[in-house]
Amino acid sequence: MTSTSGQREIVVCRDGAELAAEAAKRIVAASQSAIEQRGIFTLVLSGGSTPEKTYSLLAQPEWVGRVDWSHTWFFFGDERMVPPADLNSNYRMAARALLEAAHIDPKHVLRIGTDAATPAECAKTYESQLRAFFAGHGVTGLPQFDMILLGLGNDGHSASLFPGMPALKETASWVTWSRPGMLPPPVDRITLTFPVLNAASEVMFLVSGGGKATIVHKILEGEAAGDKYPAARVRPASGKLVWMLDEAAGNLLKN
Ligand code: 6PG
Secondary structure (H helix, E strand, C coil): EEEEEEEEEEEEEEEEEHHHHHHHHHHHHHHHHHHHHHCEEEEEEEHHHHHHHHHHHHHHHHHHHHCHHHHEEEECEEEEECCCCCCCHHHHHHHHHCCCCCCCCCHHEEECCCCCCCCCHHHHHHHHHHHHHHHCCCCCCCCCEEEEEEEECCCCCCCCEECCCCCHHHHCEEEEEEEECCCCCCEEEEEEEEEHCCCCCEEEEEECCHHHHHHHHHHCCCCCCCHHCHHCCCCCCCCCCEEEEEEHHCCCCCC
């Protein structure tokens, strides 16, 4: 089932497998159109168990040839303050599920470094890397990523933008840091900010499981959700917003 209003599309898939396949199809389509138009595809990866299934699928032999990886550049929406080889690292998850499995050139992967002394320094360093990358491609203002993948937490967070945290108010920086909120592991996070998320050409949420049904309903059909739930504030100004759900996550939606 698909419903579209304005720039927002809600797609409800039968189950997690269909969700992963539908998301992978859209990543392939976005990559083809970006590479055709501008010669590169910039893809921001998310942490979380739902995106991981999509990454693993894209690395399968029948999918891997559908994206021109040599013209694709990978970035991260958020990272936990752990080393890249740590079990809790978002980079590690994406590397194992997709980047290593699909033999992506490591030079095309801009991960969020976590080796500086503070998360604030890590955020600054990542922002400088992003600015340098985009400046090298002729962009000086906010970066317009071709596609940003995001997950959704039960508390309404996305990336590492947690309810009530100061990171939600950041408007000047592209990257900031946050205390972890309720989400394990209890380590600080580095995260892209709303201005960057909302400047993307396309943002695709990947959400599965009955445990997410209430928050999905509140965000997509509740009143004044934006004030309370960070994920509701992700609304690309001129880009496309897709909420990709499985039936369990979408089962409280009325429309
Ligand atoms: C992280 C994430 C976070 C995640 C959601 C949903 O670092 O954990 O980037 O925002 O995407 O918590 O995660 P699940 O898909 O595992 O529920």
